[in-house]
Amino acid sequence: MFEKIRNLIFQDLAIDLGTSNSLVYAKGKGIVIREPSVVAINQKTGQILAIGEEARKMVGKTPSHIVATRPLRSGVISDFEATEQMLRYFIEKARTRKFILSPRPRVIIGIPCGVTEVEKKAVCDAAKSAGASEVFLIEEPMASAIGARLPVQEAGGILVVDIGGGTAEVAVISLGGIVLSKSLRVAGDRLNQDIIQFAEREYKLLIGERTAETIKIAVGSVYPLKERKKVPMRGRNLVTGLPEEILVSDEEIRRALERSVRQIVSEIKEAIEETPPELLADIMARGIHLSGGGSLLRGLEVLIQKETKIPTKIVEDPMTAVVRGAGMVLESLNELRDVLLETEYLEPPR
Ligand SMILES: Nc1ncnc2c1ncn2[C@@H]1O[C@H](COP(=O)(O)OP(=O)(O)OP(=O)(O)O)[C@@H](O)[C@H]1O
Ligand SMILES: [Mg+2]
Structure with missing residues (x-):
């Protein structure tokens, strides 16, 4: 009352x-x-x-x-x-x-x-x-672990990865506290930058951050898609100074994002290497939980699972x-x- x-x-x-x-x-x-x-x-x-x-x-x-x-x-x-x-x-x-x-x-x-x-x-x-x-x-x-209704106050390891726009954060939680964490300043924004640099390098095309983000969300992926996709990329040609539209494929974008994606995966692997074995046993049973908008990049959870050998899933409604x-x-x-x-x-x- x-x-x-x-x-x-x-x-x-x-x-x-x-x-x-x-x-x-x-x-x-x-x-x-x-x-x-x-x-x-x-x-x-x-x-x-x-x-x-x-x-x-x-x-x-x-x-x-x-x-x-x-x-x-x-x-x-x-x-x-x-x-x-x-x-x-x-x-x-x-x-x-x-x-x-x-x-x-x-x-x-x-x-x-x-x-x-x-x-x-x-x-x-x-x-x-x-x-x-x-x-x-x-x-x-x-x-995000509490939001995903994980039992953070129990004595047992929970591994969460929150990939937002600015940071990719990995944390191992037990007994209501963070046992170990890593924060990498490579996340969604960096992926957008990767696409901007790719456009400039390959096509001498200057594109904006929102264009890059739209392309990332439309075709960005970690593994080849079932169906190949091409999207228009609009910007200004740096040589002529005139507007230009180029079709880019999912494969080109995948290559552009590869390096940053690798960095995020390495960060998760490093955290796992530093996790005390008792907690690791719990984590292997419970899996890795991904949250944040950046975790929505197609196939990312599959790559993380493959590289860490730990079952990985995106939490429900990861952006909230x-x-x-x-x-x-x-x-x-x-x-x-x-x-x-x-x-x-x-x-x-x-
Ligand atoms: N479907 C999608 N595929 C790939 N990336 C996506 C998708 N949807 C959103 N994103 C990216 O997710 C990021 C935003 O996520 P989120 O809202 O969780 O970040 P944030 O909480 O604002 O950032 P931070 O936690 O780093 O401060 C943006 O970089 C956006 O481009
Ligand atoms: Mg966030």
């Missing part, structure tokens, strides 16, 4: 502040916001014009002094002010009851493993100045696993508090 009243008044939130996409879970409600992590800024005045979906729509369709930026790179804040504004926008949007005196929400935010103290503090500070009363941090692989997990912690803060990161010491001295 008390909880219900508290929920009505406080509206605590869980936020997956991703490099590519941000999601917000409101306590007692579920996912209420799902938008790209994009901020449109007027470079002449420094003014923020739009955030999220609206900002993304503006990309490329605005005068040149308006730029759409992504305030997070590799999962960490690269533009503090834009991140703070984006958080403020999400927190405001998620609060449906806007009484003048409505108290500020408590917020759980997912962050990559292995970020520095300075980076953690930046996230906490941004959330506080964006209107949060209290900020808790959770490591993304932990959140982190926010759902953080949301579950929010719903049962008392029982699950242990999985959160210690943030007390990040507080400024009073």
Whole structure:
């Protein structure tokens, strides 16, 4: 009863502040916001014009002094002010009851493993100045394991791999804690860059990030497809300066992505090599769990399974696993508090 009243008044939130996409879970409600992590800024005045979906729509369709930026790179804040504004926008949007005196929400935010103290503090500070009363941090692989309903608090190894836009994170979890983790700054964004470089190298074609991403999602793969696919790739010819359209095959794209895909697989293998044998036995029984949008690259789970010899599967609804997990912690803060990161010491001295 008390909880219900508290929920009505406080509206605590869980936020997956991703490099590519941000999601917000409101306590007692579920996912209420799902938008790209994009901020449109007027470079002449420094003014923020739009955030999220609206900002993304503006990309490329605005005068040149308006730029759409992504305030997070590799999962960490690269533009503090834009991140703070984006958080403020999400927190405001998620609060449906806007009484003048409505108290500020408590917020759980997912962050990559292995970020520095300075980076953690930046996230906490941004959330506080964006209107949060209290900020808790959770490591993304932990959140995604909880979101996938894996028994993180048991004594037994769980291996999760979260491949987002900015980072590919591997973590071994046991007894509610992360036993070992690796964070590689090679993920979806890097695959897009690989396609951009391929277009430039092979066809002298300059293409944008969104074009590269569309091609990746349309034909990107790790193994030959059942049916060969070709897609148009539009850009500007670097020699003539004129627009051009070229048809690229899935095979060409596969080759372009190969190196980065290998790096991700090696990272997983290294983590497995470092895992204590007892935990490894559990992992072999439970399998490897993939989450994040990057895990949707065709055939990736098959390659990981083949290379590691451990059964591998993509969790249900992989792009919402982190926010759902953080949301579950929010719903049962008392029982699950242990999985959160210690943030007390990040507080400024009073
Ligand atoms: N079907 C697909 N095939 C391949 N890649 C995909 C697919 N769908 C989405 N992606 C990629 O997934 C990435 C976004 O995933 P996600 O939303 O999990 O990242 P994020 O949480 O914002 O990033 P991070 O966790 O690194 O901060 C993008 O790079 C996108 O191109
Ligand atoms: Mg993510």
